Amino acid sequence: MVPRLDRQGGEVVATAGATRLILRADTPQSVGTGEASATFTVRAGERRSFTVGYRPAYAADAPVRLDxxxxxxxxxxxxxxxxxxxxxxxxxxxxxxxxxxxxxxxxxxxxxxxxxxxxxxKEELFRKVVARYAERDMAYARDALAQPTAYGVVATLLRDNVLALTRSDCPAGCLSIQGGTAGGTGSAPVAEFLAASRLTGERALADRLARAVAEGDLPPDADPAALARFVAVVTEGHAVHAAAGVARADLEQSAEIALAGFAAAAGIGAPSPAR
Structure with missing residues:
Protein backbone atom coordinates (compact mmCIF):
# COMPACT_ATOMS: atom_id res chain seq x y z
CA MET A 1 0.00 0.00 0.00
CA VAL A 2 1.44 3.38 -1.04
CA PRO A 3 0.77 5.99 1.68
CA ARG A 4 -0.85 9.31 0.91
CA LEU A 5 1.45 12.20 1.77
CA ASP A 6 0.09 15.60 2.81
CA ARG A 7 1.61 18.78 4.15
CA GLN A 8 0.03 19.98 7.37
CA GLY A 9 1.52 23.07 8.97
CA GLY A 10 5.13 22.36 8.12
CA GLU A 11 4.80 18.63 8.80
CA VAL A 12 4.54 15.76 6.36
CA VAL A 13 1.74 13.35 7.21
CA ALA A 14 1.75 9.87 5.67
CA THR A 15 -1.56 8.00 5.88
CA ALA A 16 -2.09 4.36 4.91
CA GLY A 17 -5.24 2.65 6.13
CA ALA A 18 -5.57 3.12 9.90
CA THR A 19 -1.94 4.18 10.31
CA ARG A 20 -0.62 7.71 10.23
CA LEU A 21 3.05 8.76 10.48
CA ILE A 22 4.03 12.36 11.15
CA LEU A 23 7.43 13.58 9.94
CA ARG A 24 8.78 16.72 11.52
CA ALA A 25 12.05 18.38 10.51
CA ASP A 26 13.87 21.65 10.97
CA THR A 27 14.71 21.82 7.25
CA PRO A 28 12.36 22.19 4.25
CA GLN A 29 11.02 18.95 2.77
CA SER A 30 9.88 18.10 -0.73
CA VAL A 31 6.83 15.88 -1.08
CA GLY A 32 6.37 13.61 -4.07
CA THR A 33 4.36 10.50 -4.88
CA GLY A 34 4.89 8.16 -1.97
CA GLU A 35 8.02 9.88 -0.69
CA ALA A 36 9.32 12.94 1.13
CA SER A 37 12.90 14.18 0.87
CA ALA A 38 15.12 17.07 1.90
CA THR A 39 18.44 18.41 0.67
CA PHE A 40 20.59 20.33 3.13
CA THR A 41 24.16 20.97 4.29
CA VAL A 42 25.40 20.24 7.80
CA ARG A 43 28.51 22.10 8.86
CA ALA A 44 30.76 21.43 11.84
CA GLY A 45 28.91 22.12 15.08
CA GLU A 46 25.46 22.18 13.44
CA ARG A 47 22.61 19.74 13.94
CA ARG A 48 19.55 18.79 11.91
CA SER A 49 16.59 17.08 13.50
CA PHE A 50 14.15 14.63 11.92
CA THR A 51 11.51 12.96 14.08
CA VAL A 52 8.81 10.47 13.11
CA GLY A 53 5.75 9.95 15.28
CA TYR A 54 2.85 7.54 15.09
CA ARG A 55 -0.80 8.45 15.39
CA PRO A 56 -3.89 6.38 14.49
CA ALA A 57 -5.52 7.79 11.38
CA TYR A 58 -8.86 8.01 13.17
CA ALA A 59 -7.48 10.19 16.00
CA ALA A 60 -8.66 13.77 15.65
CA ASP A 61 -6.19 15.44 17.99
CA ALA A 62 -2.51 15.85 17.12
CA PRO A 63 0.27 14.84 19.52
CA VAL A 64 1.52 17.63 21.74
CA ARG A 65 4.65 19.26 20.38
CA LEU A 66 7.72 18.94 22.59
CA ASP A 67 10.85 21.04 22.77
CA LYS A 122 12.26 5.16 23.41
CA GLU A 123 15.43 3.88 21.78
CA GLU A 124 15.71 7.01 19.65
CA LEU A 125 15.19 9.18 22.74
CA PHE A 126 18.00 7.35 24.52
CA ARG A 127 20.32 7.79 21.54
CA LYS A 128 19.56 11.50 21.53
CA VAL A 129 20.32 11.69 25.25
CA VAL A 130 23.69 10.03 24.68
CA ALA A 131 24.44 12.33 21.73
CA ARG A 132 23.53 15.39 23.77
CA TYR A 133 25.64 14.17 26.68
CA ALA A 134 28.63 13.62 24.39
CA GLU A 135 28.19 17.04 22.79
CA ARG A 136 27.91 18.96 26.04
CA ASP A 137 29.54 16.96 28.85
CA MET A 138 32.31 15.29 26.86
CA ALA A 139 33.41 18.27 24.80
CA TYR A 140 36.79 17.94 26.52
CA ALA A 141 37.47 14.83 24.40
CA ARG A 142 37.20 16.84 21.18
CA ASP A 143 39.43 19.54 22.66
CA ALA A 144 41.99 16.89 23.60
CA LEU A 145 42.15 15.48 20.07
CA ALA A 146 42.93 18.99 18.80
CA GLN A 147 46.13 19.28 20.87
CA PRO A 148 49.29 19.61 18.73
CA THR A 149 51.20 16.65 20.22
CA ALA A 150 50.31 13.10 21.18
CA TYR A 151 51.46 13.74 24.74
CA GLY A 152 49.27 16.83 24.90
CA VAL A 153 46.30 14.86 23.54
CA VAL A 154 46.53 12.17 26.20
CA ALA A 155 47.42 14.58 29.02
CA THR A 156 44.40 16.76 28.26
CA LEU A 157 42.12 13.75 27.89
CA LEU A 158 43.16 12.11 31.17
CA ARG A 159 43.17 15.29 33.24
CA ASP A 160 39.97 16.80 31.88
CA ASN A 161 38.23 13.44 32.13
CA VAL A 162 38.83 13.44 35.89
CA LEU A 163 37.43 16.98 36.15
CA ALA A 164 34.32 16.02 34.18
CA LEU A 165 33.70 12.89 36.25
CA THR A 166 33.90 14.74 39.56
CA ARG A 167 31.96 17.93 38.86
CA SER A 168 30.25 19.38 41.92
CA ASP A 169 27.08 20.34 40.03
CA CYS A 170 26.06 16.79 39.09
CA PRO A 171 26.46 13.21 40.32
CA ALA A 172 29.85 11.67 39.76
CA GLY A 173 30.41 9.24 36.91
CA CYS A 174 29.72 8.98 33.20
CA LEU A 175 26.53 8.17 31.30
CA SER A 176 28.31 5.94 28.81
CA ILE A 177 29.65 3.78 31.66
CA GLN A 178 26.98 3.76 34.38
CA GLY A 179 24.19 3.83 31.80
CA GLY A 180 25.25 0.40 30.55
CA THR A 181 25.65 -1.18 33.98
CA ALA A 182 22.51 0.05 35.74
CA GLY A 183 19.92 -1.84 33.70
CA GLY A 184 18.39 -5.27 34.20
CA THR A 185 18.28 -8.34 32.01
CA GLY A 186 16.46 -6.55 29.21
CA SER A 187 19.02 -3.78 28.82
CA ALA A 188 21.50 -5.66 26.61
CA PRO A 189 20.78 -3.42 23.56
CA VAL A 190 21.54 -0.35 25.71
CA ALA A 191 24.83 -1.83 26.90
CA GLU A 192 25.76 -2.78 23.33
CA PHE A 193 24.95 0.70 22.01
CA LEU A 194 27.01 2.38 24.74
CA ALA A 195 29.90 -0.02 24.18
CA ALA A 196 29.86 0.83 20.48
CA SER A 197 29.85 4.55 21.35
CA ARG A 198 32.87 4.12 23.60
CA LEU A 199 34.70 2.17 20.89
CA THR A 200 34.04 5.03 18.47
CA GLY A 201 35.85 7.37 20.85
CA GLU A 202 38.69 4.90 21.26
CA ARG A 203 39.09 4.61 17.48
CA ALA A 204 39.15 8.41 17.17
CA LEU A 205 42.01 8.51 19.65
CA ALA A 206 43.81 5.70 17.81
CA ASP A 207 43.46 7.62 14.55
CA ARG A 208 44.91 10.73 16.19
CA LEU A 209 47.87 8.76 17.57
CA ALA A 210 48.40 7.13 14.15
CA ARG A 211 48.65 10.64 12.71
CA ALA A 212 51.24 11.42 15.36
CA VAL A 213 53.28 8.43 14.16
CA ALA A 214 53.00 9.58 10.55
CA GLU A 215 54.09 13.09 11.52
CA GLY A 216 57.08 11.85 13.52
CA ASP A 217 55.63 12.99 16.84
CA LEU A 218 55.56 9.34 18.00
CA PRO A 219 58.22 6.77 17.07
CA PRO A 220 57.45 4.49 14.10
CA ASP A 221 57.17 1.40 16.30
CA ALA A 222 54.47 2.92 18.53
CA ASP A 223 51.15 1.02 18.47
CA PRO A 224 48.33 3.62 18.21
CA ALA A 225 45.52 1.09 18.77
CA ALA A 226 47.12 -0.42 21.88
CA LEU A 227 47.93 3.01 23.31
CA ALA A 228 44.39 4.24 22.70
CA ARG A 229 42.98 1.11 24.33
CA PHE A 230 45.14 1.72 27.40
CA VAL A 231 43.90 5.30 27.74
CA ALA A 232 40.28 4.18 27.27
CA VAL A 233 40.63 1.54 29.99
CA VAL A 234 41.98 4.18 32.38
CA THR A 235 39.24 6.74 31.70
CA GLU A 236 36.49 4.14 31.93
CA GLY A 237 37.94 2.86 35.19
CA HIS A 238 38.02 6.40 36.50
CA ALA A 239 34.29 6.71 35.75
CA VAL A 240 33.52 3.62 37.84
CA HIS A 241 35.70 4.82 40.71
CA ALA A 242 34.25 8.34 40.59
CA ALA A 243 30.72 6.95 40.84
CA ALA A 244 31.86 4.91 43.84
CA GLY A 245 32.95 8.08 45.61
CA VAL A 246 36.71 8.19 44.99
CA ALA A 247 37.97 11.73 45.49
CA ARG A 248 39.10 13.94 42.62
CA ALA A 249 42.63 14.23 44.04
CA ASP A 250 43.02 10.45 44.07
CA LEU A 251 41.82 10.16 40.47
CA GLU A 252 44.16 12.96 39.43
CA GLN A 253 47.02 11.01 40.97
CA SER A 254 46.16 7.88 39.00
CA ALA A 255 45.75 10.00 35.83
CA GLU A 256 49.33 11.26 36.21
CA ILE A 257 50.58 7.71 36.72
CA ALA A 258 48.71 6.62 33.59
CA LEU A 259 50.16 9.56 31.65
CA ALA A 260 53.66 8.51 32.66
CA GLY A 261 52.83 4.96 31.60
CA PHE A 262 51.60 6.19 28.23
CA ALA A 263 54.80 8.16 27.64
CA ALA A 264 56.94 5.15 28.54
CA ALA A 265 54.93 2.75 26.36
CA ALA A 266 54.96 5.21 23.46
CA GLY A 267 58.71 5.69 23.75
CA ILE A 268 58.59 9.43 24.38
CA GLY A 269 59.59 11.62 27.27
CA ALA A 270 57.34 13.96 29.17
CA PRO A 271 57.90 17.59 28.21
CA SER A 272 59.91 19.69 30.63
CA PRO A 273 57.88 22.00 32.86
CA ALA A 274 57.64 25.56 31.57
CA ARG A 275 59.96 27.96 33.40
Whole structure:
Protein backbone atom coordinates (compact mmCIF):
# COMPACT_ATOMS: atom_id res chain seq x y z
CA MET A 1 0.00 0.00 0.00
CA VAL A 2 1.44 3.38 -1.04
CA PRO A 3 0.77 5.99 1.68
CA ARG A 4 -0.85 9.31 0.91
CA LEU A 5 1.45 12.20 1.77
CA ASP A 6 0.09 15.60 2.81
CA ARG A 7 1.61 18.78 4.15
CA GLN A 8 0.03 19.98 7.37
CA GLY A 9 1.52 23.07 8.97
CA GLY A 10 5.13 22.36 8.12
CA GLU A 11 4.80 18.63 8.80
CA VAL A 12 4.54 15.76 6.36
CA VAL A 13 1.74 13.35 7.21
CA ALA A 14 1.75 9.87 5.67
CA THR A 15 -1.56 8.00 5.88
CA ALA A 16 -2.09 4.36 4.91
CA GLY A 17 -5.24 2.65 6.13
CA ALA A 18 -5.57 3.12 9.90
CA THR A 19 -1.94 4.18 10.31
CA ARG A 20 -0.62 7.71 10.23
CA LEU A 21 3.05 8.76 10.48
CA ILE A 22 4.03 12.36 11.15
CA LEU A 23 7.43 13.58 9.94
CA ARG A 24 8.78 16.72 11.52
CA ALA A 25 12.05 18.38 10.51
CA ASP A 26 13.87 21.65 10.97
CA THR A 27 14.71 21.82 7.25
CA PRO A 28 12.36 22.19 4.25
CA GLN A 29 11.02 18.95 2.77
CA SER A 30 9.88 18.10 -0.73
CA VAL A 31 6.83 15.88 -1.08
CA GLY A 32 6.37 13.61 -4.07
CA THR A 33 4.36 10.50 -4.88
CA GLY A 34 4.89 8.16 -1.97
CA GLU A 35 8.02 9.88 -0.69
CA ALA A 36 9.32 12.94 1.13
CA SER A 37 12.90 14.18 0.87
CA ALA A 38 15.12 17.07 1.90
CA THR A 39 18.44 18.41 0.67
CA PHE A 40 20.59 20.33 3.13
CA THR A 41 24.16 20.97 4.29
CA VAL A 42 25.40 20.24 7.80
CA ARG A 43 28.51 22.10 8.86
CA ALA A 44 30.76 21.43 11.84
CA GLY A 45 28.91 22.12 15.08
CA GLU A 46 25.46 22.18 13.44
CA ARG A 47 22.61 19.74 13.94
CA ARG A 48 19.55 18.79 11.91
CA SER A 49 16.59 17.08 13.50
CA PHE A 50 14.15 14.63 11.92
CA THR A 51 11.51 12.96 14.08
CA VAL A 52 8.81 10.47 13.11
CA GLY A 53 5.75 9.95 15.28
CA TYR A 54 2.85 7.54 15.09
CA ARG A 55 -0.80 8.45 15.39
CA PRO A 56 -3.89 6.38 14.49
CA ALA A 57 -5.52 7.79 11.38
CA TYR A 58 -8.86 8.01 13.17
CA ALA A 59 -7.48 10.19 16.00
CA ALA A 60 -8.66 13.77 15.65
CA ASP A 61 -6.19 15.44 17.99
CA ALA A 62 -2.51 15.85 17.12
CA PRO A 63 0.27 14.84 19.52
CA VAL A 64 1.52 17.63 21.74
CA ARG A 65 4.65 19.26 20.38
CA LEU A 66 7.72 18.94 22.59
CA ASP A 67 10.85 21.04 22.77
CA UNK A 68 13.18 18.20 21.76
CA UNK A 69 16.43 19.82 22.94
CA UNK A 70 14.95 20.75 26.32
CA UNK A 71 13.47 17.28 26.75
CA UNK A 72 16.85 15.70 26.06
CA UNK A 73 18.49 17.99 28.62
CA UNK A 74 15.80 17.06 31.13
CA UNK A 75 16.39 13.38 30.41
CA UNK A 76 20.13 13.76 31.03
CA UNK A 77 19.45 15.58 34.31
CA UNK A 78 16.89 12.96 35.30
CA UNK A 79 19.30 10.13 34.56
CA UNK A 80 22.01 11.73 36.66
CA UNK A 81 19.68 12.12 39.62
CA UNK A 82 18.14 8.66 39.32
CA UNK A 83 21.33 6.69 38.73
CA UNK A 84 23.03 8.32 41.69
CA UNK A 85 20.21 7.96 44.19
CA UNK A 86 18.34 4.80 43.24
CA UNK A 87 19.28 1.17 42.85
CA UNK A 88 17.69 -2.15 43.68
CA UNK A 89 19.37 -5.55 43.64
CA UNK A 90 16.76 -7.64 45.47
CA UNK A 91 14.02 -10.01 44.34
CA UNK A 92 11.96 -9.16 41.24
CA UNK A 93 14.42 -6.47 40.21
CA UNK A 94 13.04 -6.08 36.68
CA UNK A 95 9.46 -5.80 37.96
CA UNK A 96 10.47 -3.12 40.46
CA UNK A 97 12.28 -1.17 37.74
CA UNK A 98 9.28 -1.38 35.40
CA UNK A 99 6.97 -0.18 38.18
CA UNK A 100 9.24 2.82 38.76
CA UNK A 101 9.19 3.65 35.05
CA UNK A 102 5.39 3.41 34.96
CA UNK A 103 5.15 5.75 37.96
CA UNK A 104 7.53 8.20 36.28
CA UNK A 105 5.46 8.12 33.09
CA UNK A 106 2.22 8.68 35.02
CA UNK A 107 3.61 11.76 36.76
CA UNK A 108 5.57 13.26 33.87
CA UNK A 109 2.62 14.77 32.05
CA UNK A 110 3.91 13.40 28.71
CA UNK A 111 1.98 10.59 27.08
CA UNK A 112 3.46 8.02 24.72
CA UNK A 113 2.11 9.56 21.46
CA UNK A 114 3.65 12.92 22.41
CA UNK A 115 6.96 11.29 23.26
CA UNK A 116 7.05 9.25 20.06
CA UNK A 117 5.97 12.25 17.97
CA UNK A 118 9.13 14.01 19.09
CA UNK A 119 11.57 11.08 18.99
CA UNK A 120 10.01 8.12 17.18
CA UNK A 121 10.75 5.60 19.97
CA LYS A 122 12.26 5.16 23.41
CA GLU A 123 15.43 3.88 21.78
CA GLU A 124 15.71 7.01 19.65
CA LEU A 125 15.19 9.18 22.74
CA PHE A 126 18.00 7.35 24.52
CA ARG A 127 20.32 7.79 21.54
CA LYS A 128 19.56 11.50 21.53
CA VAL A 129 20.32 11.69 25.25
CA VAL A 130 23.69 10.03 24.68
CA ALA A 131 24.44 12.33 21.73
CA ARG A 132 23.53 15.39 23.77
CA TYR A 133 25.64 14.17 26.68
CA ALA A 134 28.63 13.62 24.39
CA GLU A 135 28.19 17.04 22.79
CA ARG A 136 27.91 18.96 26.04
CA ASP A 137 29.54 16.96 28.85
CA MET A 138 32.31 15.29 26.86
CA ALA A 139 33.41 18.27 24.80
CA TYR A 140 36.79 17.94 26.52
CA ALA A 141 37.47 14.83 24.40
CA ARG A 142 37.20 16.84 21.18
CA ASP A 143 39.43 19.54 22.66
CA ALA A 144 41.99 16.89 23.60
CA LEU A 145 42.15 15.48 20.07
CA ALA A 146 42.93 18.99 18.80
CA GLN A 147 46.13 19.28 20.87
CA PRO A 148 49.29 19.61 18.73
CA THR A 149 51.20 16.65 20.22
CA ALA A 150 50.31 13.10 21.18
CA TYR A 151 51.46 13.74 24.74
CA GLY A 152 49.27 16.83 24.90
CA VAL A 153 46.30 14.86 23.54
CA VAL A 154 46.53 12.17 26.20
CA ALA A 155 47.42 14.58 29.02
CA THR A 156 44.40 16.76 28.26
CA LEU A 157 42.12 13.75 27.89
CA LEU A 158 43.16 12.11 31.17
CA ARG A 159 43.17 15.29 33.24
CA ASP A 160 39.97 16.80 31.88
CA ASN A 161 38.23 13.44 32.13
CA VAL A 162 38.83 13.44 35.89
CA LEU A 163 37.43 16.98 36.15
CA ALA A 164 34.32 16.02 34.18
CA LEU A 165 33.70 12.89 36.25
CA THR A 166 33.90 14.74 39.56
CA ARG A 167 31.96 17.93 38.86
CA SER A 168 30.25 19.38 41.92
CA ASP A 169 27.08 20.34 40.03
CA CYS A 170 26.06 16.79 39.09
CA PRO A 171 26.46 13.21 40.32
CA ALA A 172 29.85 11.67 39.76
CA GLY A 173 30.41 9.24 36.91
CA CYS A 174 29.72 8.98 33.20
CA LEU A 175 26.53 8.17 31.30
CA SER A 176 28.31 5.94 28.81
CA ILE A 177 29.65 3.78 31.66
CA GLN A 178 26.98 3.76 34.38
CA GLY A 179 24.19 3.83 31.80
CA GLY A 180 25.25 0.40 30.55
CA THR A 181 25.65 -1.18 33.98
CA ALA A 182 22.51 0.05 35.74
CA GLY A 183 19.92 -1.84 33.70
CA GLY A 184 18.39 -5.27 34.20
CA THR A 185 18.28 -8.34 32.01
CA GLY A 186 16.46 -6.55 29.21
CA SER A 187 19.02 -3.78 28.82
CA ALA A 188 21.50 -5.66 26.61
CA PRO A 189 20.78 -3.42 23.56
CA VAL A 190 21.54 -0.35 25.71
CA ALA A 191 24.83 -1.83 26.90
CA GLU A 192 25.76 -2.78 23.33
CA PHE A 193 24.95 0.70 22.01
CA LEU A 194 27.01 2.38 24.74
CA ALA A 195 29.90 -0.02 24.18
CA ALA A 196 29.86 0.83 20.48
CA SER A 197 29.85 4.55 21.35
CA ARG A 198 32.87 4.12 23.60
CA LEU A 199 34.70 2.17 20.89
CA THR A 200 34.04 5.03 18.47
CA GLY A 201 35.85 7.37 20.85
CA GLU A 202 38.69 4.90 21.26
CA ARG A 203 39.09 4.61 17.48
CA ALA A 204 39.15 8.41 17.17
CA LEU A 205 42.01 8.51 19.65
CA ALA A 206 43.81 5.70 17.81
CA ASP A 207 43.46 7.62 14.55
CA ARG A 208 44.91 10.73 16.19
CA LEU A 209 47.87 8.76 17.57
CA ALA A 210 48.40 7.13 14.15
CA ARG A 211 48.65 10.64 12.71
CA ALA A 212 51.24 11.42 15.36
CA VAL A 213 53.28 8.43 14.16
CA ALA A 214 53.00 9.58 10.55
CA GLU A 215 54.09 13.09 11.52
CA GLY A 216 57.08 11.85 13.52
CA ASP A 217 55.63 12.99 16.84
CA LEU A 218 55.56 9.34 18.00
CA PRO A 219 58.22 6.77 17.07
CA PRO A 220 57.45 4.49 14.10
CA ASP A 221 57.17 1.40 16.30
CA ALA A 222 54.47 2.92 18.53
CA ASP A 223 51.15 1.02 18.47
CA PRO A 224 48.33 3.62 18.21
CA ALA A 225 45.52 1.09 18.77
CA ALA A 226 47.12 -0.42 21.88
CA LEU A 227 47.93 3.01 23.31
CA ALA A 228 44.39 4.24 22.70
CA ARG A 229 42.98 1.11 24.33
CA PHE A 230 45.14 1.72 27.40
CA VAL A 231 43.90 5.30 27.74
CA ALA A 232 40.28 4.18 27.27
CA VAL A 233 40.63 1.54 29.99
CA VAL A 234 41.98 4.18 32.38
CA THR A 235 39.24 6.74 31.70
CA GLU A 236 36.49 4.14 31.93
CA GLY A 237 37.94 2.86 35.19
CA HIS A 238 38.02 6.40 36.50
CA ALA A 239 34.29 6.71 35.75
CA VAL A 240 33.52 3.62 37.84
CA HIS A 241 35.70 4.82 40.71
CA ALA A 242 34.25 8.34 40.59
CA ALA A 243 30.72 6.95 40.84
CA ALA A 244 31.86 4.91 43.84
CA GLY A 245 32.95 8.08 45.61
CA VAL A 246 36.71 8.19 44.99
CA ALA A 247 37.97 11.73 45.49
CA ARG A 248 39.10 13.94 42.62
CA ALA A 249 42.63 14.23 44.04
CA ASP A 250 43.02 10.45 44.07
CA LEU A 251 41.82 10.16 40.47
CA GLU A 252 44.16 12.96 39.43
CA GLN A 253 47.02 11.01 40.97
CA SER A 254 46.16 7.88 39.00
CA ALA A 255 45.75 10.00 35.83
CA GLU A 256 49.33 11.26 36.21
CA ILE A 257 50.58 7.71 36.72
CA ALA A 258 48.71 6.62 33.59
CA LEU A 259 50.16 9.56 31.65
CA ALA A 260 53.66 8.51 32.66
CA GLY A 261 52.83 4.96 31.60
CA PHE A 262 51.60 6.19 28.23
CA ALA A 263 54.80 8.16 27.64
CA ALA A 264 56.94 5.15 28.54
CA ALA A 265 54.93 2.75 26.36
CA ALA A 266 54.96 5.21 23.46
CA GLY A 267 58.71 5.69 23.75
CA ILE A 268 58.59 9.43 24.38
CA GLY A 269 59.59 11.62 27.27
CA ALA A 270 57.34 13.96 29.17
CA PRO A 271 57.90 17.59 28.21
CA SER A 272 59.91 19.69 30.63
CA PRO A 273 57.88 22.00 32.86
CA ALA A 274 57.64 25.56 31.57
CA ARG A 275 59.96 27.96 33.40
Missing amino acids: AAQAVDDAVAGWRSWIQLHDYQGLYRDEVRRSALVLAAMTSGINKPSLYAAYGS
